[in-house]
Amino acid sequence: MLKSWRLGSLFGFPVEVNITFLLLLAMVLLAFGGVVGVVLVLLAFGSVVLHELGHALVARKLGVDVSGIELSFFGGAAKMVRLPRTANDELLIAAAGPAVSLALGGLGIGLAALTRFPLFAWLGWTNLIIAGFNLLPALPMDGGRILRALLTRKLDFVRATDVAVTVSRVTAVAFAVIGLAGTYQLLVLAPFLWLLGSREKMLARMMAQNYAYTRDGYVERTPAYRGGYQAQPPRRFTIRQRGGRLVIEEL
Numbered sequence: 001m002l003k004s005w006r007l008g009s010l011f012g013f014p015v016e017v018n019i020t021f022l023l024l025l026a027m028v029l030l031a032f033g034g035v036v037g038v039v040l041v042l043l044a045f046g047s048v049v050l051h052e053l054g055h056a057l058v059a060r061k062l063g064v065d066v067s068g069i070e071l072s073f074f075g076g077a078a079k080m081v082r083l084p085r086t087a088n089d090e091l092l093i094a095a096a097g098p099a100v101s102l103a104l105g106g107l108g109i110g111l112a113a114l115t116r117f118p119l120f121a122w123l124g125w126t127n128l129i130i131a132g133f134n135l136l137p138a139l140p141m142d143g144g145r146i147l148r149a150l151l152t153r154k155l156d157f158v159r160a161t162d163v164a165v166t167v168s169r170v171t172a173v174a175f176a177v178i179g180l181a182g183t184y185q186l187l188v189l190a191p192f193l194w195l196l197g198s199r200e201k202m203l204a205r206m207m208a209q210n211y212a213y214t215r216d217g218y219v220e221r222t223p224a225y226r227g228g229y230q231a232q233p234p235r236r237f238t239i240r241q242r243g244g245r246l247v248i249e250e251l
Contacts, residue, residue, distance in 0.1 A: 004070060013056050013069055013078075015049060020073035040122075047104055047127050048076040051134070054100035055093055055142075062089045074189060083207060087149040087217025094145035101131035138168035138193060139200050152217035160218075161204035168197040 004016040028037040055078040056066040065081040084090040108124025135143040144164045151160035172193040179187025211218040
């Protein structure tokens with residue numbers, strides 16, 4: 001586990017920076033723009049924090065605990081303690097971050113048009129790029145989570161995850177090819193995307209029995225779910241001996 005440091009909190013969510021984020025700043029300072037480059041990276045990551053805050057706020061509203069927001073070399077993550085309760089919840093949580101980035105992008109470009117201040121335009125386009133990149137249908141990115149949520153309307157949780165991970169692996173290979181052509185950031189990102197997709201496949205198999213399925217996608221198997229379809233918990237049985245015979249009884 002790589003070292004992280006807490007910077008503070010936003011709306012009750014701790015904000016942390018991973019040591020890899022500091023390595024990114026050092027690399028930019030020394031090789032890609034100096035102090036000006038570092039300032040631009042910090043502004044971009046400010047937008048990433050707001051993107052992740054969108055995820056975190058919607059997750060909390062839907063009853064999914066978030067332990068904090070972490071910044072690293074590759075961006076940010078709202079660290080959810082558990083999976084969403086339903087496919088619709090996963091879709092809403094995943095879409096919240098890109099929605100924030102799109103709003104910030106429109107605001108930045110609008111302010112640039114009014115003030116002709118180039119930094120606003122840069123921030124606007126940066127947020128649009130953040131939104132577009134995260135909407136790629138590659139699990140565990142936002143677009144991949146949206147894709148899985150939609151697929152569970154027709155497929156079970158494991159199969160939907162497998163399809164989303166296959167799309168993710170195709171994306172990872174595309175990143176590697178583009179990276180070899182000179183976009184080295186994507187070349188570094190490609191193996192991480194592949195490995196994270198593999199982790200999602202394993203997690204789906206571990207959690208598969210926790211979900212039931214409706215026409216609206218997966219639903220957590222708990223009678224305590226507060227709205228909509230309430231899936232029944234798995235039935236449990238035991239084997240007892242009665243009158244010299246083995247009988248199966250429901251607990």
